[in-house]
Amino acid sequence: MIVINAKNISKTYNPDKVPVHALNHVNLEIKKGEFTAIVGPSGSGKSTLLNIIGGLDVPTEGTIELGGEDISKFSDNELIDFRLKHIGFVFQAYNLIPVLTAEENVEFIMLLQKQSEKDRKARTVELLTKVGLKDQMNRRPSELSGGQQQRVAVARALASKPEFILADEPTANLDSHSTATLLDMMANMNEKEGATFVFSTHDQRVIDKARRVITLEDGKIVSDEVR
């Protein structure tokens, strides 16, 4: 079942001055539960594509459907709501809320979703246990290592039980051990939670782990390999 359907997506920055074509008529279909890596050199359009898929950016041309809904027509508020309900993000720089503890960071998403306190607490403990940080629940991001912070970020991304997890260079700031741990954990969660994972990455270790690798160059898909 196709859950991400990008049709003829183009993105041009500075169209009136010096136009930069970040994406050029990209067509992409991703099925439910896929573990996909988008790779390519810097400036190839990986992050732009991921941002458009996640509703963080809008395409200059084309449409993007997530779970059958054309999000390119959504208003700003509708997009925020859609992201809250359906998408989990993992960023390169972890991007946890610095004033909240690991536990509160994970719980925060569920609070925005207005889940009951009981459900929130249970899900938080479950996820932090899964990412191996149950003992670090009360620590703030500044008291955690980069790898630990990224694991909290993954737990946060999964907290709302999203259908899509979008990760922009999630291992870029991690050492090899943390990268391996994080990848195993995400692969495991992909199998158990059934969420569709899409990464943008340069990291060969991530590429090796992916079951589908889409390569972008100059804003175009140049290869699409399913393993």
Place this chain on the structure above:
Amino acid sequence: MLLLIAWRNIWRNKRRTLITLASIGFAVFFACIMQSMQLGSYERMIENAVRFYTGHIQVHEKGYWDDKTLDNSLEVTESLQTKLSGEADLSAYVPRIESFALASHGTLTKGVLVNGIDPIKETGLTDLQGKIVEGQYLSTPGDIMIGEGLSTYLKAAPGDTLVLISQGYHGANAAGKYRIVGTLKFPTQEMSAQAAYIMLSDAQYFFNMPNRATSLALLLDNSEAVPGVKADLTSKLDTAVYEVMDWKELMPELVQSIEIDYASGRIMLYVLYAIIAFGIFGTFLMMTNERQYEFGVMLSIGMKRRLMQGMLLLEIIMLAVLGVVMGIIAASPILAYFYLNPIHVGGEMAQAYEKMGMEPILPFSLAPEVFVNQAQVVLVMTILMAIYPLWIVGKLKVIKALRS
């Protein structure tokens, strides 16, 4: 949790928060001191004016205030006195007859303002006895006290006799002679040159108006009770016969001068607030700009803009409230001290105060509005300063913020 995030956010940069709090606190502290002095001096000014002559409230025959003639005097009936005495906040009521007469001593004649008074009640309100500079206070029918200026003009001293000629109630002839028992010192030359005091019973006889008075001046326990007592009396007395006026109506020029002074004080305060406001605005801008990326992340994970603006507003309000509380806490003991121990002024200023019949002190007020006004102004100002940062958050582009 929003409250928790907001609270923790303001302490992310402790030094900046403390500087912001200090600037808000300083503004409130300074404003409280200024306003306390202002209100304190107004309270004293009102109290002095009230005790100087008018009282807090006056009851007249209807129409007397616009046309001050004896024909507009009122009858001091038992019923009227009972109604006045029934007022809980009433300290005393002072009946008076005020009219003009021609006073002569030897070959000298001058127009005077004759005040028929109850000596004990009058001194209870205006401390008239304390104004005696020569002779003694009024105590016996047939006696008269006059201002120092009048005494000098008529070349009359205690022991001399003064003849008064006037027109009485309903055009009756009025003539009488009175023995000067004392001279009085007044802060204004006008009063000093015109004022003459005789017993109320003498005035009633002189003006041929038994059991009547031109006004009843009421002294209350405190000036806060004025609106209540006035409203009560207005409802109890027949307003077709009587008029009940408070000190604001009796002394509109005093109200006006207080309002003008208050307005100039407010302008100074607003200048102070404006300076502080720009400092606060700078802090808010920094708070907003350096967290654009964080706001971008919050938007991307699904936090609604309104919620984020609410969080930012909470942070701003917390800062303002903390600053206000700090300012009030710092100002309170100082104000309490000066309220109990007013600053005594010396030199020429003290003489000027005394000349006006005022104690030479700078009184402070602990009225709630000293604190409430500052809190309101700072909170409103802070919220106004917050509009721009909130607008920035409202317009923030997620992708731009994430790239910042």
